[in-house]
Amino acid sequence: MDDGVSGTTFDRPGLNRMLGDVEANQVGTVIVKDLSRFGRDYVSVGLYTGRIFPKHDVRFIAVNNGVDSAMGENDTMPFINVFNEWYARDTSRKIRLVKEYQGKSGEHLSVNPPYGYQKDPEDPKKWIVDPEAAEVVRWIYAQCMAGYGPTQIARMLKDRKVFTPSIYLRGKGRHPTKTSEGDYSWGQKSVSYILAQNAYTGCTTNFKTRKASYKDKRVRRNPPEKQVTFENTQEAIIDKATWERVQQIRQNRRRLTKTGKVSMFSGLLFCGDCGAKMYFETGKNFNFNQNRFLCSKSRRLVNPCTAHYIRECVLYDLVLEHLRQTLSFAREHEDMFVAQLGQQAELIQKRELEVRRKTLVAAQARLLELGKLFQRIYEDNVNGKLTDEQFSNLSASYMEEQKILKGQIPGLTAEQESREAAATNVSQFLKLVRKYTEISELNATIVNQLIHKILIYAPEKVNGKRTQRITIVYNFIGEIPEGEESIAV
Structure with a gap:
């Protein structure tokens, strides 16, 4: 029996067991209600009834169609098989048209809402926030902003004894398509999936995947240009700025060193001269003052960059001081700050x-x-x-x-x-300025929320002294324009 499995595929558990017995010469007769119950693939049905079954002396009977191989060949059987396949193809085409209409009108095409949402009891087509699961989703995003990777977050969820999505949904009376082993056995893939879901920003993206035909059950990823996104289709759990920042962090993945150490600046530093990443170098017996960032191209044999570096402790002090002064200036002289950013944006645009x-x-x-x-x-x-x-x-x-x-x-x-360049989103940055009234020390969350990247240039000698320039590129506003009231590092 293959309840719930389409006859358009011959990869069905019950059918596979029966065909295995046929190959082992343990079956004498195969009886089906009608030919469509055996399969709706004209070629495959013909292969089994015309070659494989006779080869193993298996009698084939389709009751409703009057087919019995013991009575000789049935002239109508090929036409019945063709009609059965055509029926499946026509049904598939109609379902595709309905799904396409629903998807283009902004309806959710997925059967189950993502973890953090649930169907609205009054309107099953709408999603509402599941408060308990939504708190877990927010916590996962907060940990990513704090510098933790999916594997580390999964381990922390397990230690906190948080139910996995499949266990949690089953407890809510829902039936997830995938299950996990253990009540708290979060996996790296589950966390990565949650971190990549733009549905948490309140939007719906349809046509993410496709199938080549009704015969091919493999799921293929659609390119972005074939996907359709609708904004504000449900209440947001994560604000869009945080979600976009998390995607940037995930693109610049931080790899743990052999010592297990990781810097809050990892993934943010780039060489100002060649554009390559700056790698975090540390050792088992290194302390904070000895850790450093080195240009990744400085050790290449072909077209190497200059061997320059910056110590983590020096970078920490510079960034902390620049943040303090920038936020203070933006808070106390907001109009002047906005004006300077506007002038800079206009200059860059020109x-x-x-x-x-x-x-x-x-x-x-x-x-x-x-x-x-x-x-x-x-x-x-x-x-x-x-x-x-x-x-x-x-x-x-x-x-x-x-x-x-x-x-x-x-x-x-x-x-x-x-004549339009990308506009600087000053209002979003000012929201963060009001959030951080005073920064006494840095952490990964503050750094990731405020800073997009940091450029480190090779040191130069100015008046006999070693001088090294760094450029801090902030989220939403880019570089801070230099002037009498602005701060340059």
Whole structure:
């Protein structure tokens, strides 16, 4: 018996056991209610009834269709099999159309809401927050902001004796598709899945996955351009700024050193000269003053960067002081702070637009030049100055370059016409400023909430003294503009 398993697939537990017995010559007769109960795949049904069963002297009977192999071949059986497969294909097509309509109208396509939500009793199509599970979700995001990875968070959840999502949902009377071993056995995959779910920001993303056809049950990931996202479809558990910051942290994954030590700055530091990551170096007997960050390209044999580093304790003091002064200035002189950021954004915008303008002009000039070159080689080919092979090679090269340029120009033109750079979200940063009235010491949560990345440059000698420049790029606002009232490190 294969209750609940579609007849469009022949990978069914009960069927597999029966076919195994057939191969072992332990079956004399196979009886089904009708041919569709055996399968809705025309080719596979024909293979078994026409070759495999006769090979093992197995009698096949389909009661409702009047099929009995002992009575000889049934001329109508191939047509019945074709109709059975067509019925499955037609049903699949209709279901796909319904799902496509639902997905494009913003309805949730998933059967079960993600951990942290539950179906609204008054309207099952809507999700409402499950308070108990939502607190666990917020705690997981907070730990990620504090610098912990999925494996560490899973271990902490187990120590805190928090039920796994499958156990928790079963206790709520829901039936999850996947179960875990042990009531508190959280896994790294479960935590990573929760950290990647944008549904917690209150939006719904449909068409994340697809299946090639009703015969192929493998699930494939859809590219982002084929996915559809609807905002504010349910109450948010995690604010969007926190979710986006967590995605950035997850992209710059922090690897534990052999000593098990990890720095709060790991994953945030980049070389200001070559753009490579700065690796955290420590030792078993190193103390805080000895830990350092080194440019990852400094030890390469080919095109190495300069061997420069910065000690963690020095970086800690610089960042703490810069944060204190920046937050203090933003809090006490908010209007001036916003004005300076606006001036900086305008300056950056003008620079970017000038670069785009030059690129656009160069692309348009090259496109005109290619048109003239193409006409010239055509005339040379007609006059016998170029062979057909030479003309073919040159024209193919020019046409490929034309195709690339024609694809670039519309985008460059749109950017030039819009004259809009990415706007700095000052209001979001000011919210954080009001949150942290006084910072006495740094921790991973503060660093991750406020700082996007830190650039470390190679040291220089100025007036006989070693001077090293670092640039702090903040979340939402980027670099702080330098001026009399601003702070530069």
